Amino acid sequence: MKIVIAGAGIGGLATALSLHRAGFTDVVVYERVSALRPLGVGINLLPHAVRELTELGLAEAAERIAVKPSRLSYYNRFGQPIWSEPRGTEAGYSWPQLSVHRGEFQMLLVDEVRRRLGADAIRLDSRLVGVEHGEQHEYARFARASGEEFEVTADVFIAADGIHSTLRAQEYPEDGAPVWSGLVLWRGTATVPAYLDGRTMIMAGDGEQKFVAYPLAPADGDDPGSLRLNFIAERRAPEGTTELADWNLPIDPEPIVELFSEWTFDWLDVPATIAAADQILEYPMVDREALPAWRFGSSVLLGDAAHAMYPNGSNGASQAILDARTLAFHLANGVAALGASSGRPDAASTTAAIRTALDAYDADRRPATARLLEMTRALGPERVMQLAYDRAPEGFADVHDVIPADELQQIADDYKRTAGFHPSTLNERASLSASVERGSVAD
Incomplete structure (x- = not known):
């Protein structure tokens, strides 16, 4: 099975590594830039993302270039404390939170993709132009900076090409610019x-x-x-x-x-x-409106291409990593079930199994990220700061004079549950690791 990914950002690279971990060996990432460099500033990888990095064998390497925050503390514009809570393992998680330079983390993923999938697994100077959905294959068109275009055939095509996604614009031409x-x-x-x-x-x-x-x-x-x-x-x-x-x-x-x-x-x-x-x-x-579907033929959206949202809650990279792991989980389970039921399946059965798996990924991730999008537009966990301003714009002697402690706790807990990293559920949820059998249609 040939899988093509557009975009060598965190989402696309994490997807390639997740697919390889699940047993898919023919995976190639196409990236529009001609050179990958450690650009950007800081991001946070929350415990639910670090769990997935751990299961991919990447957590130790990530920790070497990161800081583990001990607390998250909110203040008003006078520096008066509103709410503070422990983070990572100090909050009872089995995994830490990591603060890391985005570019350094991206280059760590680049090195791992090349080491695990091969030096040619990332192909640069390849801008996605469009995708044609065939009955059994996807036909992705790319262009080089020179203007030369070429076509790649895939069994599965994954658009992890960011907030200005070409596939998203193709399928939703009325979507317009980010909001x-x-x-x-x-x-x-x-x-x-x-x-x-x-x-x-x-x-x-x-x-x-x-x-x-x-x-x-x-x-x-x-x-x-x-x-x-x-x-x-x-x-x-x-x-x-x-x-x-x-x-x-x-x-x-x-x-x-x-x-x-x-x-x-x-x-x-x-x-x-x-x-x-x-x-x-x-x-x-800016962000993007929630979509009614992420799958088109055997192509699918992932990361910011699917659900770009405000940074309230520091959750964008973490959600892309969850997308990657969930997609690989459903593809692996779908292919394994297909092989177990029919031996070496025909092309039509394989295509049907792929699209069923992509629909399962959509059903898991699209509603969850839509809820998170709405919460980030309502400020997410940062709503505690707005409440403090609304109720005491000139400051306060004690925040609990204006916001009860249980209200602050409820805001923090609601966000964690919506984003999928409340400690009471994350520590106990089943693993997203899955594997296809060697020699199956995954090869």
């Missing part, structure tokens, strides 16, 4: 004095203006009092502003420093952190 929230994000990394316990992820502010920070690594050199920090500064754009066209626009930090000039807390100097950034990149905060 802008009206918020602008400025992301960067900086070396700063260690704050709190040196492993706490913080979020301060409300729905109009917010600052997020978490350690990525100890600082380079011999200074034990410093750390390498990832930050996101966020502000609602002035009324009448049109959506920004650039997704990765370097900007001068000084205007952003000025926006946060009064955010100097006892435990973190926010304007100084922004000013210390190596580079600041500006993004519009």
Whole structure:
């Protein structure tokens, strides 16, 4: 069985590794860029994603380039504490949470795909142009930067080609551009004095203006009092502003420093952190509407191509990894059942089994991510900051004077359950590991 993936981001690479782990050996990833480089800033891999990395044999390597956050703490724009909770194993999970540089993690996955599937498993300079769905095969058309086009035939085609997915646009031409929230994000990394316990992820502010920070690594050199920090500064754009066209626009930090000039807390100097950034990149905060279906013929959407959402809850990369593992699980189980029932099946039976497996993946992941999309639009777990602002815009002596403790706990628990990583269910749920038999139609 030949499986083709468009996109060598976290979702596409995790899918290739998941499929290989399940016994599929003919898997190729096509990527539009001509060279893969460790670009980006920080991401968080939540315990449900780290569980899947563990079962793929990748967790130890990921931990070597990551920090394990000890806590997640929310504050208002005056630096007053709203809610704090332990994270990872310190919260009772069997797996940690990992804060890691996105580009470094992507390159780890690139190296593993090439090691496990072969040096030619990732093919660059290959931009997806379109997909034709045949009765028994998928025909994916790609273009090189030179303009040359070529076609690849596959039994299964997986579009992990991001928020501007070609397959999504082909199947939903009315979908239009991503939906802008009206918020602008400025992301960067900086070396700063260690704050709190040196492993706490913080979020301060409300729905109009917010600052997020978490350690990525100890600082380079011999200074034990410093750390390498990832930050996101966020502000609602002035009324009448049109959506920004650039997704990765370097900007001068000084205007952003000025926006946060009064955010100097006892435990973190926010304007100084922004000013210390190596580079600041500006993004519009956008998402995509939920879709009625992800499967088309024997092609399917995955990751941001299927369910791009706001970063509220730090869950985007984790959801792509869950997609990857769930898809491989259903394909492996479907192929194994087909082989057990009919020996060496004919092409029509194989195609039917593939599409049934893709439908099972859709049924598992599409409703779950649609619910999560709606929750992120309602601020997700960060709603505690907005409640504090709504009820006490000038601050408070004690947050429980304005938000009862059980209400704060309920917000945190509801998000974890919707996102699939409440400790009471994650630790006990069945594994997503599955395997086809060697010598079956997987080969």
